[in-house]
Amino acid sequence: MVAPRPAPVDAYPTDTSDTQAETEETLLKHIPDPNSSTNPPPTLQKNVHLQFLVRNLLQGFPSRYISQDASQPWLLFWTIQSFSILQAGLDPNNKQRAIDTIMEWQHPDGGFGGGPGQAPHLLPTYAAISALAIVGRPGPGGGWDQIDREKLYKFFLSLKQPDGSFLVMDHGEVDVRGIYCLLVTASLLDLLTPELVEGTPAFIASCQTYEGGFASASQPYFSASPDSEREGASTLLSSPRPPLGEAHGGYTFCALASWVMLLPFLPPSNAPTINTKTLLRWLTNMQGTEIELGGFKGRTNKLVDGCYSWWVGGAFALLESIGVGGPRHGHEPEAEHAREPHHGDDEGWDDVDDVLFNRKALQEYILYAGQHPAGGLRDKPPKAADAYHTLYCLCGLSSAQHHLVISPARRQAIYDVWKSEPSSSEGDIRKKVFAESLSWVEEEGAAKFVGGTNNRVNATHPIFNLTITHTEGIMSHFYKQTVPPRVVSKKA
Amino acid sequence: MSASSDSIELYADDPEWADIEPVRQYENPNPLAPIFYTEEYRDATDYFRGVVKKGDMSPRVLDLTEKIIRLNPAHYSAWQYRYKVLLALKSPLDLELRLMDELAVKFLKTYQVWHHRRLLISHPQLSSSKSSSFYLTAELRFIAKCLVVDSKNYHTWSYRQWLLSNFFSGGERGKEEEEVWKKEMEWIEQMIEEDVRNNSVWHHRFFVVFQSGIRVGDEDREVVRRREIDFAKDKISLAPSNPSAWNYLRGVLDNNNLPYSDLSIFVRPYAQARSPDAEADEVIDLENPSPSKGAQLPCVPAIEFLADVYESGKSRDDIEKAAQLWKSLANEYDTIRKKYWEYRIKEALEVLPA
Ligand SMILES: [Zn+2]
Numbered sequence: 117m118v119a120p121r122p123a124p125v126d127a128y129p130t131d132t133s134d135t136q137a138e139t140e141e142t143l144l145k146h147i148p149d150p151n152s153s154t155n156p157p158p159t160l161q162k163n164v165h166l167q168f169l170v171r172n173l174l175q176g177f178p179s180r181y182i183s184q185d186a187s188q189p190w191l192l193f194w195t196i197q198s199f200s201i202l203q204a205g206l207d208p209n210n211k212q213r214a215i216d217t218i219m220e221w222q223h224p225d226g227g228f229g230g231g232p233g234q235a236p237h238l239l240p241t242y243a244a245i246s247a248l249a250i251v252g253r254p255g256p257g258g259g260w261d262q263i264d265r266e267k268l269y270k271f272f273l274s275l276k277q278p279d280g281s282f283l284v285m286d287h288g289e290v291d292v293r294g295i296y297c298l299l300v301t302a303s304l305l306d307l308l309t310p311e312l313v314e315g316t317p318a319f320i321a322s323c324q325t326y327e328g329g330f331a332s333a334s335q336p337y338f339s340a341s342p343d344s345e346r347e348g349a350s351t352l353l354s355s356p357r358p359p360l361g362e363a364h365g366g367y368t369f370c371a372l373a374s375w376v377m378l379l380p381f382l383p384p385s386n387a388p389t390i391n392t393k394t395l396l397r398w399l400t401n402m403q404g405t406e407i408e409l410g411g412f413k414g415r416t417n418k419l420v421d422g423c424y425s426w427w428v429g430g431a432f433a434l435l436e437s438i439g440v441g442g443p444r445h446g447h448e449p450e451a452e453h454a455r456e457p458h459h460g461d462d463e464g465w466d467d468v469d470d471v472l473f474n475r476k477a478l479q480e481y482i483l484y485a486g487q488h489p490a491g492g493l494r495d496k497p498p499k500a501a502d503a504y505h506t507l508y509c510l511c512g513l514s515s516a517q518h519h520l521v522i523s524p525a526r527r528q529a530i531y532d533v534w535k536s537e538p539s540s541s542e543g544d545i546r547k548k549v550f551a552e553s554l555s556w557v558e559e560e561g562a563a564k565f566v567g568g569t570n571n572r573v574n575a576t577h578p579i580f581n582l583t584i585t586h587t588e589g590i591m592s593h594f595y596k597q598t599v600p601p602r603v604v605s606k607k608a
Numbered sequence: 609m610s611a612s613s614d615s616i617e618l619y620a621d622d623p624e625w626a627d628i629e630p631v632r633q634y635e636n637p638n639p640l641a642p643i644f645y646t647e648e649y650r651d652a653t654d655y656f657r658g659v660v661k662k663g664d665m666s667p668r669v670l671d672l673t674e675k676i677i678r679l680n681p682a683h684y685s686a687w688q689y690r691y692k693v694l695l696a697l698k699s700p701l702d703l704e705l706r707l708m709d710e711l712a713v714k715f716l717k718t719y720q721v722w723h724h725r726r727l728l729i730s731h732p733q734l735s736s737s738k739s740s741s742f743y744l745t746a747e748l749r750f751i752a753k754c755l756v757v758d759s760k761n762y763h764t765w766s767y768r769q770w771l772l773s774n775f776f777s778g779g780e781r782g783k784e785e786e787e788v789w790k791k792e793m794e795w796i797e798q799m800i801e802e803d804v805r806n807n808s809v810w811h812h813r814f815f816v817v818f819q820s821g822i823r824v825g826d827e828d829r830e831v832v833r834r835r836e837i838d839f840a841k842d843k844i845s846l847a848p849s850n851p852s853a854w855n856y857l858r859g860v861l862d863n864n865n866l867p868y869s870d871l872s873i874f875v876r877p878y879a880q881a882r883s884p885d886a887e888a889d890e891v892i893d894l895e896n897p898s899p900s901k902g903a904q905l906p907c908v909p910a911i912e913f914l915a916d917v918y919e920s921g922k923s924r925d926d927i928e929k930a931a932q933l934w935k936s937l938a939n940e941y942d943t944i945r946k947k948y949w950e951y952r953i954k955e956a957l958e959v960l961p962a
Pocket residue numbers: 421422423424495505
């Protein structure tokens with residue numbers, strides 16, 4: 117085996133290549149010696165990470181987390197969703213404490229704030245609702261029925277901008293994270309309407325940069341239109357509409373997931389489009405090379421970082437769902453060619469894999485470099501672990517272990533038992549949103565566990581980042597539907 | 609920890625705040641995942657909740673919110689409330705902007721410091737004032753200063769792009785606009801000179817040249833395209849493995865619907881190992897700069913580019929040549945992306961007639 121090659125500097129060092137070289141040197145120390153035969157397989161230290169999470173949850177976060185005082189719903193979501201990924205749950209007493217804590221973040225005017233008494237904002241609203249999807253339940257004190265959906269919807273509408281985007285709060289900024297948060301919340305709670313998202317797909321499309329990834333937002337240009345019905349009304353120009361900021365992993369995930377959620381709302385003609393070819397190229401280029409242990413970067417010429425395991429690594433399943441890569445279109449994924457069970461050897465790993473990024477390498481990055489010895493996961497060594505990186509390393513690991521795909525059979529099964537409300541005129545679109553959200557299944561036999569099945573973590577929903585069980589639970593409640601049981605079809 | 613609290617001035621002890629009832633954060637005495645607050649922070653935020661509850665918009669709230677922001681610059685509610693108070697009091701926003709100069713440098717990574725600037729600068733009090741040009745150009749200078757410290761700061765760059773497109777793209781500022789964009793290009797050259805791998809600058813260049821309107825002097829788009837392609841080639845020759853320059857080149861071609869094959873002559877030497885007698889038959893071609901002496905060849909982006917050129921040829925022979933290059937990437941030069949290169953081969957072969 118040859119030692120991994122450093123990124124070429126071409127005898128032309130700059131600040132960027134200097135920091136890159138330093139990072140490579142650090143990461144190299146975390147690559148086990150390929151020539152040693154005594155290497156133990158890499159292990160996910162589940163217990164140590166659980167202890168880290170339980171400490172944060174029950175004892176609390178140390179004072180340096182004051183900087184995240186306006187992100188309390190996030191701290192809770194990161195922590196309890198990490199539990200879900202690690203196949204752990206809260207006991208009934210702590211579940212109730214969680215619900216009661218979350219409900220103190222709901223603002224009297226609708227939406228949730230970053231803590232009690234804080235202004236409602238799309239980001240904490242998403243985190244609070246997602247956390248409730250995990251710990252909440254119907255009925256008094258269960259959280260779900262205490263969400264003021266009517267005010268929430270009005271709050272969403274109040275943030276809508278003429279270019280199809282949304283402010284994150286009153287007097288706040290526009291960015292695609294906020295839109296992702298709004299769309300997830302609205303999808304889960306049955307609040308997604310054509311009225312709410314009119315113009316939003318075009319906004320998302322306008323955030324794609326020449327590199328293929330997406331930026332935080334775009335700048336609208338308007339012109340006074342003489343033929344407009346209203347005097348002085350201005351028209352949004354389709355060009356220029358420049359992205360603000362370069363292609364970025366976090367924004368790209370949010371934009372792509374938003375795009376997928378918005379597909380049922382695309383107009384039948386003149387629909388906006390995104391360039392999936394350049395997007396795929398950009399996403400694959402974010403994976404670091406062997407010397408970086410195959411971790412992901414968030415931008416061109418930046419450093420690998422564990423959280424992009426999810427933001428970038430997790431984007432591949434979304435891209436597959438719109439027909440780029442993955443199992444050939446039209447086939448039922450479960451019915452694909454038979455797969456051999458995987459034993460962890462290098463041979464045979466590649467042959468049975470449709471996924472377009474290096475799943476094995478990404479798992480190695482998380483296992484070798486992402487884990488902090490004292491518990492929790494991190495950006496990269498020698499950094500400390502934190503709640504955010506713990507979740508996004510873990511769900512990145514999950515997306516590299518499991519292969520989730522849209523199953524037409526599952527979609528049909530959900531359609532078959534759909535109960536329509538005769539009074540509703542938007543039944544079709546609701547049905548579509550519900551069925552599309554819940555037709556993700558794990559492709560049989562396609563899971564791969566570097567270091568063996570002891571390292572297995574739970575699969576997570578590629579759009580919502582909740583387990584499929586939690587997603588089904590909260591959505592069936594709000595859409596007043598029952599989903600057919602999931603049958604795991606074993607292969608002969 | 610609490611020993612030091614003697615020296616901290618608390619709002620609870622300040623008679624000026626006696627009329628405000630502090631509001632404890634949680635009604636529920638036993639919240640999950642609590643943060644260990646310092647006494648100073650707890651005290652300030654208790655009074656902030658009290659202020660919000662009462663709807664107090666008096667000048668002292670500016671001190672309170674500034675205090676909270678200094679302790680936690682991501683406290684968006686404090687920022688939001690502060691902005692409302694500034695408006696309610698008709699405070700001079702230029703002074704607020706100068707305070708932001710200090711806070712932005714201190715909390716460069718925080719979104720809110722940049723967003724607050726944006727609210728201030730777009731308020732008519734500044735943007736429609738006689739001195740608006742002064743404020744706006746001061747902003748551009750200030751941003752440039754911040755980028756010296758943190759040259760890839762996302763918020764700083766997107767703020768600059770917003771500022772330029774919002775205030776300097778409408779033609780209302782006439783000659784001044786021209787001047788700003790001209791300077792912008794010079795500044796970009798200088799930033800790329802400093803670090804040719806800084807992708808944020810490359811993106812900014814693309815924004816300036818192709819995405820925010822057409823500059824005076826840039827009306828002949830053919831000249832602009834050639835200029836930008838030459839610029840990218842030149843930077844590629846300095847450090848051929850730099851993806852920022854290649855992505856820019858691709859962006860220029862894609863954006864203008866130009867065929868990749870236009871660049872074949874330029875790209876070829878970058879996609880091959882250096883021949884031992886390269887020195888001897890070196891011909892200086894100004895349009896197609898050769899790889900620098902220190903270049904490590906072949907480089908991945910050039911192989912990829914050349915494969916794209918072949919793929920666009922569409923004949924069986926072309927596709928096979930492209931596939932050869934993709935194979936070399938998959939198996940030798942860029943093995944981490946093996947799956948992707950194999951996918952490219954599969955996709956390209958699929959469109960060939962059987
Ligand atoms: Zn990170």
